[in-house]
Amino acid sequence: MSADDASKTIAAYYAAFNAADPDAMLALVTEDVEHRVNEGGIRLGRAKFAEFCAHMGVSYHEELKDIMIFANEDGTRGAAEFTVHGEYLQTDPGLPEAKGQTYILPAGAFFDLRGDRISRVTTFYNLNDWIAQVK
Template sequence: MSRETIQAYYDAFNRGDVEGMIATLHDDFAHHVNEGAMRLGKDAFAEFCRHMSETYKELLTDMVVFANEDGTRGAAEFTVNGTYLKTDPGLPEAKGQTYVLPAGGFFTLKDGKITRVTTYYNLQDWIRQVSQ
């Protein structure tokens, strides 16, 4: 079940379907952002997703999903193919730059729903790509 839940989360991401992503989340949810503050709850996650969809357009490819046997932990590795649409405060100016980054996500699940996702990518690599 955990592999399917994680895959459904990323399938919804690729569709730009925030509600579909939220449907995979447990009521007790924590989002650990790469080099950012932790967000607690579905509402905070939805707000984050709205900001991200205004600022970045991303498609995840080369997806490989892993899960342990009891369905409580999982991970995914993928490539982020993106366009920087709108300047994010504290980051380089957005001018429609494109970028390609290896990235991953780490998950904890309970009752078939995601209770934690930790996202990882190399921020310095992203900054280098959008600053060229």
């Protein structure tokens, strides 16, 4: 895979995210995808990733804007920086009560790519910033 191909795969992943299309997101990840969420555990495999996507679709409505994508020369690694514009819809355990609060949060992600798919996604954002915005 080239850097251009990797960038296109990551762009398609975020286009699917913004379209609230988890099936399209799942089609872009490997069966053994490693999903590392900010201040959370590691989810291994497409089934665990699908569970996460389903949960996110119920608890949050988010759109990513100002997406900047980077990829290494051989297309095996990538990164993205973006701004999350979201609405907190349903209370997540251990987090503040959801009341439809909105938030704008800078975030980023790192990727490993294998073949034409994403094999690792690691997402970072400032949880304390998010909590302050939704309290």
